[in-house]
Amino acid sequence: MxxxxxxxxxxxxxxxxxxxxxxxxxxxxxxxxxxxxxxxxxxxxxxxxxxxxxxxxxxxxxxxxxxxxxxxxxxxxxxxxxxxxxxxxxxxxxxxDGLAYAAGLDGPFVVATDARRKEVYWARYDDARTRVTEPAVDRPAEIAERVAGLPVVGAGAVLYPEAFPDARGPExxxxxxxxxxxxxxxxAGGSVESGAFLPPVPLYLRRPDAQVPKNYKVVTPK
CATH class of the missing domain: 3.30.420.40 (ATPase, nucleotide binding domain)
Known part of the structure; x- marks a missing residue:
């Protein structure tokens, strides 16, 4: 391998x-x-x-x-x-999941990365190998109460210490x-079918910043 x-x-x-x-x-x-x-x-x-x-x-x-x-x-x-x-x-x-695995924590914790727009991408884990929520994107203040008391791994914790006071590495x-x-x-024989892996397609969670302007005029040949 x-x-x-x-x-x-x-x-x-x-x-x-x-x-x-x-x-x-x-x-x-x-x-x-x-x-x-x-x-x-x-x-x-x-x-x-x-x-x-x-x-x-x-x-x-x-x-x-x-x-x-x-x-x-x-x-x-x-x-x-x-x-x-x-x-x-x-x-x-x-x-x-990569950040969670690298953190190596045994108890519940959160991973939060920078999503820009004053938001974070985040998920909750029971341990370094077990994610228990789907990835989401939210403002730190909106989830601070839900994750209170838990260590938070990643750049999100560093960027928003008021919401995530227990920051842990890696960033x-x-x-x-x-x-x-x-x-x-x-x-262990893992596959997409078993849920061990995901299809290699992007998990965006929100629309891209670049969009077609409103009232865009399409010009077609006569």
Whole structure:
């Protein structure tokens, strides 16, 4: 097994290789505006650091979000392209699950990432491997009472300490954690059908910022 994991659902452009036992190589850069520019060079560097070629990959793991429209689709399109070119499966995982897994907490907690517009993408967990709510997008003040007393992992906790006073690390996504979680699920026979993985399609939760202007005039040939 050699899994190539990528995630661009957050400001972190993150890539990792996992051989089914441990992480072979990884790289992360935090830059919310250059996902498309940074991802492929990062993949090349990770493969080079591991001394491997792309054709050694047996599966692709991708964070499906939630995340902002533009950044999120960079990772998903890249993962789909690699899967098609190599003829290997593409395994989707909720990006929040990667942060939860990396946190390694045993009791209930929350993961919250920056959704912009003064909102967070969030979900609640019973432990590092068990998400108990569907991902959602809300203003921090609207959910503060519901998550009161729980540790909150991710950039959302750092950005809104008044709503999430018990902030925990990690702040940013790691493809290494996403890959390790995927490797565990695959070893246990996990699949999309069993609910272990998600289809590799974007989980946006809201409409993209770019929209057709109102009263847009369509010009057709006479």
């Amino acid at each position: 050699l899994l190539l994991a990528v995630d661009t659902a957050t400001p972190a452009v993150t890539v990792a290789l996992h051989d089914g036992t441990s992480v072979v190589a990884q790289e992360s850069q935090v830059d919310a505006r250059r996902h498309g520019e940074l991802l492929l060079p990062a993949v090349d560097r990770v493969l080079s650091a591991a001394g491997l070629k792309l054709d050694a990959v047996t599966g692709v793991v991708v964070g499906v979000g939630p995340g902002p429209y533009t950044g999120l689709r960079v990772g998903l399109v890249t993962a789909a392209t690699f899967g098609s070119a190599l003829g290997v499966p593409v395994h989707g995982l909720c990006s929040l 940013h996504q790691s493809a290494a954690a996403l890959a390790a979680l995927a490797a565990e699920k695959l070893a």
